[in-house]
Amino acid sequence: MNKTIFNDSRWGVRNTKLAILVPTRDMIHSHFAFCLTQLYNTTREAGIDTYLFFDSSTILLNQRENLIEKAKEVKSDYVLWLDSDMMFPSTTAVRLLNHNKDVVACNYMKRTNEKKGVAYTKLNDWDSHLPMEP
Numbered sequence: 001m002n003k004t005i006f007n008d009s010r011w012g013v014r015n016t017k018l019a020i021l022v023p024t025r026d027m028i029h030s031h032f033a034f035c036l037t038q039l040y041n042t043t044r045e046a047g048i049d050t051y052l053f054f055d056s057s058t059i060l061l062n063q064r065e066n067l068i069e070k071a072k073e074v075k076s077d078y079v080l081w082l083d084s085d086m087m088f089p090s091t092t093a094v095r096l097l098n099h100n101k102d103v104v105a106c107n108y109m110k111r112t113n114e115k116k117g118v119a120y121t122k123l124n125d126w127d128s129h130l131p132m133e134p
Contacts, residue, residue, distance in 0.1 A: 015049075016047075016048045016049065016077050016078065016097065017048075017049045017050075017051070017074065017075060017076045017077045017078070018043060018048050018049070018050050018051070018076060018077070018078050018079070018080060018093060018097070019050075019051045019052075019053060019067075019070065019071035019074060019076035019078070019079045019080070020036070020039070020040070020050065020051065020052045020053070020079075020080045020082060020093070021053050021055075021064075021067040021068065021070070021071060021079055021080065021081050021082070022036075022052070022053070022054045022055075022067075022081075022082050022083070022084055023054075023055050023057075023060055023063035023064060023067060023083075023084070024054050024055065024056045024063075024084040025056065025058065025084075026056060027084075028084040028085075029084060029085045031087050032082075032083075032084050032085060032086055032087065035086070035087050035088050035089075035090070036052075036082070038089075038090035039088065039089075039090050039091075039092055039093055040052060041090065042090040042091055042093070042094060043093050043094065046094050048093070048094075048097075050093075051070075051071070051074050051076065053067050053070040053071065055067050078097060080092075080093050080096065085111070086108065105119070107119040107130055107132060107133075109132060115132060116129045116132075117129055117130055117131075117132050
């Protein structure tokens with residue numbers, strides 16, 4: 001894709017379809033629900049045609065397949081994968097789209113006492129954590 005998404009107005013998004021895809025179990029965390037609502041509002045205010053899809057089942061591979069099919073059905077330009085226990089700023093989608101790349105990923109922290117992220121610098125080396133940026 002690699003097209004310009006933003007101009008210099010508030011967010012200035014033009015003709016962009018985004019599918020937010022969330023594999024879940026039987027419930028979501030309240031902090032996630034709050035962050036998701038704020039993110040959804042921000043994307044809509046930015047003029048992004050935003051769709052939200054949940055898949056509540058137990059086999060993650062099947063959930064991912066079902067969710068990406070939903071995104072394809074609405075002809076999404078981009079997808080944003082979120083876990084139902086995450087917390088994130090309302091500008092997350094807009095900031096990721098602003099990179100003007102086909103794929104953008106971000107490092108986020110594991111739910112452990114150690115402050116380590118989920119990204120690694122070497123394939124199959126589980127000790128090569130990419131340092132978390134402030």
